[in-house]
Amino acid sequence: MNDKDIPLANQKVVDKTLLTADGYAVAQTTVAPGGETKWHHHTHVKDRFLVVQGVLTVETRIADRTVSRRVRDHYTVEEGVVHHVKNETAHDVVYITVQSGGASDIVLA
Numbered sequence: 001m002n003d004k005d006i007p008l009a010n011q012k013v014v015d016k017t018l019l020t021a022d023g024y025a026v027a028q029t030t031v032a033p034g035g036e037t038k039w040h041h042h043t044h045v046k047d048r049f050l051v052v053q054g055v056l057t058v059e060t061r062i063a064d065r066t067v068s069r070r071v072r073d074h075y076t077v078e079e080g081v082v083h084h085v086k087n088e089t090a091h092d093v094v095y096i097t098v099q100s101g102g103a104s105d106i107v108l109a
Contacts, residue, residue, distance in 0.1 A: 008106055009037040012087075024100040029085075031056070031093045036086030039109035044102030047077040049085070054093035057086050061109070069095075082109045 009015070012035030019026040031054075039061070049056065051069045058075050059066045061082040069075050077083045079101060087093045 007038070008040060008108075010035055013037060018096075023102060024098065025104055027097045027099075029095055029097060031085065031087040031095075033087055033090050033092070035093075037084045039082055039084045041082045041107050041109065042079050042099070043105050043107060044079055045099040045104050046079055046101055047083070048074060048098040048100075049077075050074045050096045050098075052094050052096060054087065054091050055089050056093045056095050057088050059084055059086070 012032040014030045016028045016030075017025065018028055049058065049069065051071055051073050053071060056069050056075075057066065058069060058077065060077065067075060085095075
């Protein structure tokens, strides 16, 4: 099984790979209202989110911290940190993710 086979998100989350290279990847994700990913972490890579449209909610399991990021805001989730993202608004959220630091993986929590 590879990461493409893992049911990470509900049908309201559309992920589009923009670039992959040795040690990093760039993707664009659109999250419709009510969309969210499952709780997960990455063993070797950081997620760096840059919000380009709407308001993205990023939740981590570090002291149950929740943050919201708006257009032009960014947020980094370190490797090993259990997290998920969701759209709690009435409008689409679009963000760019840059993963770097090693081989990408998804470990469901």
